Amino acid sequence: MKRAVGILLVDDHAVVRAGFRMLLSASPGIEVIGEAERGEQAIQLYQEVKPDVLVMDLSMPGIGGLETIRRIVQRDADAKILVFSVHQEQVYVSRALDAGALGYITKNSAPGILAEAIAAVLQGVTYVERGLMKSSGEHLSGNHQTIIADFSPREFDVFSLLAQGLTVHKIADQLCLGHKTVANYATQIKKKLQVATTTELAHIAVNLGLMQR
Structure with a gap:
């Protein structure tokens, strides 16, 4: 039997995590194996549970999302990180990808986008929600x-x-x-x-x- 894709979910709002946990649980072959509410906790949990994909917000207390991405990638160059954020501005997308994330989607994206993005990132493919990567100009x-x-x-x-x-x-x-x-x-x-x-x-x-x- 094929092993489920293990997801570490990181967001500082419990309600948001609960909503995305339900959404992910409805996707065949995906399992949330850990949750964190701040960057420092995410780094520690990442080492412990070794997720296939880390799904995380950028805005959170402590060191923040971008620094969390940088530190995890420093420890694991093969980390598969997908950002889900309220920020739709191109500069945030660029900063997240530069920090080491492989994907970026918005929190108001269609339900199927999350599973699609996870599948792409799992394969090491960069995934950015359509419409976000506009010309910086x-x-x-x-x-x-x-x-x-x-x-x-x-x-x-x-x-x-x-x-x-x-x-x-x-x-x-x-x-x-x-x-x-x-x-x-x-x-x-x-x-x-x-x-x-x-x-x-x-x-x-x-x-x-x-x-x-």
């Missing part, structure tokens, strides 16, 4: 595009959270960094983008399609 333009594209992974994480309105202290807690470290990142980011306030950062993020109004 449709979303980013001008000098800000170049600057943001050159951000380090951690700078991009801090920039995204600042633009969402989080304070330096909350970002530090979420990313498990020192407050002074995050404050330094914030200063560097504002200097590079030539702005003085987080409101201006939010305007840039919205104008470039990195977040919704």
